[in-house]
Amino acid sequence: PYALPFPVTKDFTISQAFDGQQSHTHAKTRYAVDIPMPSGTLVQAARTGVVIQIKKARLMPGKGNQRVHQIRILHNDGTIGIYAHLKPGSEKVKVGDKVHRTQPIAEIGGKKTEHFAPHLHFAVQKNVGMKLESIPFEFSSFDGSGVTPTQGLRLRHPP
Numbered sequence: 001p002y003a004l005p006f007p008v009t010k011d012f013t014i015s016q017a018f019d020g021q022q023s024h025t026h027a028k029t030r031y032a033v034d035i036p037m038p039s040g041t042l043v044q045a046a047r048t049g050v051v052i053q054i055k056k057a058r059l060m061p062g063k064g065n066q067r068v069h070q071i072r073i074l075h076n077d078g079t080i081g082i083y084a085h086l087k088p089g090s091e092k093v094k095v096g097d098k099v100h101r102t103q104p105i106a107e108i109g110g111k112k113t114e115h116f117a118p119h120l121h122f123a124v125q126k127n128v129g130m131k132l133e134s135i136p137f138e139f140s141s142f143d144g145s146g147v148t149p150t151q152g153l154r155l156r157h158p159p
Contacts, residue, residue: 001146011156032123
């Protein structure tokens with residue numbers, strides 16, 4: 001299972017999970033989760049790997065000119081973790097860096113608007129026919145077993 005992508009002192013609730021009809025309707029996003037959190041919240045690597053991309057802010061069509069800033073991490077099993085809606089300039093890593101599970105990588109960015117509230121968009125992707133597609137994943141639960149992300153699920157670290 002993947003570690004929760006935020007510090008142990010925090011807890012958050014998933015607002016959109018797998019097959020979410022707001023924006024998780026394409027192969028790249030079908031198995032993504034959105035976790036609302038305040039701008040500036042630290043984001044941590046959910047699994048050990050190598051930073052393969054830091055994608056600078058780009059416009060999101062139809063989202064009130066919201067810009068997306070993201071990091072991709074290649075895991076040892078060949079999957080890729082994507083962390084989106086990050087604060088530009090908050091990166092704590094660079095392309096080529098090896099990162100460890102729970103290592104800080106950036107901060108949440110953005111401000112609340114009519115079309116957007118600060119949140120982490122997290123997905124695990126793999127290469128399928130030279131295209132990236134999201135795949136189902138689980139977060140670690142209190143006992144170390146996996147729990148499938150669902151809308152409304154409160155995510156928190158063990159005491």
